[in-house]
Amino acid sequence: MTRERVRVTAGAGRPGAPTRGIALPGAPVDDAEAAYARALRRSQLRLAVGTLLGFVTVTLVLLGALTLIPELDDIVLLGVPLSWLLHAFGFYPVIAGFAILYVRGANRNERRWRALRDEGA
Template sequence: MSSDGPPPRQRVVLAQRRGARMVRTRVEVQQQTQIGDAMVRGLVRAQLGLALRFALVAVCVLGALPVLFAVVPSLAEVTVLGMRLPWLLLGIVGYPVLLGIAWLYVRLAERNEQDFTDLTDD
């Protein structure tokens, strides 16, 4: 036995450790505390807002075409590449437009999720 005695105690504080915030925020989300619940609700609200904005854009873009053809009936008689313009725009061009809107939505939704993940992993 040494006569020096036990080594002096050291105080370890969670907030002083590197990565303590990451552990805390991840635990808040996993244990569904009020803070974690607020963070998840914020993510859901951001995703819902994004989805509603993109749905509105899609409805306005594609919904404006029939209105345009009803307001200007002579435009509906125009023929392009052997097809009438309404069929061309709504039947063929509409799909790439929807695909582009969907692609952009997925990218932005994934960015929202990555921001949330970065927030909990900081």
């Protein structure tokens, strides 16, 4: 006595119905959608690498300036040398600036991707 295998799926929706971004086995794959998604991933990776390289460059320049300009130790604000203040608080605006630039760039990439996807559909 053998039993027949039965495939159980979630929901009794019609075949090929759109899902909420979940790739289901056996679902039709739209080649244009896949190409647009690959382009979005590439542009987001390019943005991330460019932002990281820019951040590292600016950080190294700031560290180099603090190291190579000893006169910053002679300037004292509120009893603390300027070089110490720049070490303590000078990097936060740089971090915030690059974070803002990255988020704006990522949002711009996604808006362009949605426009391309909607145009192609």
